[in-house]
Amino acid sequence: MDTQPTTEPVIIAGLNLANQQVDFDYSMEELANLIEANEMTVADRLVQSLDRPNAATYFGKGKVEELAELITATGVQTVVTNDELSPSQIRNLEENTTARILDRTALILEIFAKRAKSREAKLQVEIAQLQYRLPRLKTSANQRLDQQTGAGGGSFTNRGAGETKLEMNRRTIQNAITHLRGELAELNKSATTQRQQRAKSGIPTAALVGYTNAGKSTIMNGLVRMFGIDDDKQVFEKNMLFATLDTSVRQLTLPDQKQFLLSDTVGFVSKLPTHLVQAFKSTLAEAANADLLIQVIDYSDPHYQEMMATTAATLKEIGIEDIPMILVFNKADKMEVQFPVMDGDDQVVLSARDEQSLGMLVGVIKSHLFTNYVTVELLIPFADGEVVSYLNDHAHILSTDYLATGTQLKVELSATDQQRFAKYQQQ
Ligand SMILES: Nc1nc2c(ncn2[C@@H]2O[C@H](COP(=O)(O)OP(=O)(O)OP(=O)(O)O)[C@@H](O)[C@H]2O)c(=O)[nH]1
Ligand SMILES: [Mg+2]
Structure with missing residues (x-):
């Protein structure tokens, strides 16, 4: 196979456990995709079936030896495991194999760090990375600072003196997390305000997940092209x-004037x-x-069914x-x-690249978002002409008649607008 010289070769290693929530082969395939996304190539793979991971070394003893041999034979220096490992599992595996051990979590964090562009995304990834690092700080740093600097025995009056380097590193990271969280909260404030304002406007929202x-x-992008206010607002x-x-978030206006927000x-x-x-909750x-x-x-x-199960599990977690x-x-x-x-009324098979498909999708979205719309007849006196122009701009008008007493409209109204214009309603 053609491999680009810039991509780092890695060995992927996984445990096929007795009670896995996710199909094992699928999760290994997914891991390989993640490796590729992180500009690495899979050079070899090693799997073992176990009831549960070995608490000390993830793999069983014999398999660890096999891994060490594979590393020597292939010259590959990085192993990526299919699960998140405990700090001691990583340490033990590294000592036993001389390779760098990257677990699935660290790999995903690396990819996210590469992709993050906005300040918010960068902050969120940084917070998650620091939290991942916190319990994994090397215990080799677990010496007393005073021993290291030769400052003499622990004085009871100087609390800092007895602090180990590990404790200091931990504190530094904790402070950094607190600081970044503060910055993120500041950023989130304006997003929350915007969301509250949109909620007040009564425009319904749909979210792609x-x-x-x-x-x-x-x-x-397809829907923004068709129904957006500004075609430039592509993502x-x-x-x-x-x-x-x-x-x-984009605002879409349909041909019948109904509006919704799509995220x-x-x-x-x-x-x-x-x-x-x-970290990505905001x-x-x-x-x-x-x-x-x-x-x-x-x-x-x-694997689309597994992907749906993954989506369901993640939504639940959030x-x-x-x-x-x-x-x-x-x-x-x-x-x-x-x-x-x-x-049925809530599933559609389509292609995002096809306009007819997007039209059908909009129909499905509409049937769910605008359920509280009703068709009413209003008689608006000529003196209230601004109401007619508002409805012309914001509502789906089915018919217009000019009577001696005013403008008669047959119009679809949201619950909010129905209340607002109740005094014009005929019956
Ligand atoms: N053939 C085909 N390709 C599609 C279709 N929809 C999306 N793609 C392609 O699939 C790839 C991923 O599309 P995106 O829209 O970026 O996917 P996404 O769900 O936003 O992905 P993330 O942002 O990574 O979560 C792109 O190369 C798209 O061009 C489709 O209906 N048909
Ligand atoms: Mg996307």
Whole structure:
């Protein structure tokens, strides 16, 4: 196989455990994709079936020896494990194999760090990285500072003197986390205010969610092209894992004047590190507050069902439950299936690259977001002409008649507008 000279060769190592939540082969394949996303190449792989991981070395004893031999034979210097390891497992494996051990969590953190562009994303990744490092600080640093500097025995009056270097490093990291969290909270304030203002406006919101690379940003861009106020407001879409790390919100106006807000956010992968999920909570807040979730699925991927399970598990972890969801089976153009096709009232098979598909999707979104719309007849006196122009701009007018007493409109109104214009309602 052709390998680029710049990519680092690694060995991937995984445990096939008795009670796995995720299908093992799939998670190893996913790991290989993550490796590629981190500009590394899989040079070899090692797997072992165990009931549970060895507490000290992750693999069993014989397998650790096998790994050491493989490292010598191949000359590969980095091993990436399919699970997050404890600090001592990493240390023991490194001592026994002489290789650098990178666990799945550290790998995902590296990818996120490379992708982060906005200040918010960078802060979130940094916080998650520091939290990951905190319990993993080398105990080799666990010497007393006074011993190291030769400052003499621990004086009871000088509290700092007895502090070990490890403790000092820990404190430094903890301070850094606190500082970064403060900065993130400042940034979040304006996002929260914006969200509150939008909520007040009564415009419903839909949020795209799903596995990474499923096509969320492509759908967002397609809909912005068709119904956005400003076609320039495209988001970044690319064939790579975790192309999107931020949340973007766009306002869409449909031909019948109905408006909704659509948000696009970071994608998921299985065993997403808890620290990372926690750190990205503010980014995911937009989805958490949506009226409707639109799960985008790469239907052309043979593992799409596992990806859906991963999405469900991640949404649960973030605490997003009980929000109505529609399922979008995307990339149908890559398959031998008909599209766009509806399946019931909350599933659709389509291609994000096809306008007709996007039109159908909008229909599904509408049927979920605008349920409280009613058709009413209003008689608006000529003196209140501004009401007629407001409705012309903001509502779907089905018919207009000019009577002697004023303008008679048959119009679809949201619950809010219905209340607002109740005095004109006829019956
Ligand atoms: N053939 C085909 N390709 C698609 C379709 N939708 C998206 N893609 C491609 O799939 C890749 C990923 O698309 P994105 O829209 O960036 O995916 P995403 O879900 O936003 O991914 P993340 O931001 O990483 O979570 C891009 O190369 C898209 O061009 C589709 O319907 N058909
Ligand atoms: Mg994206």
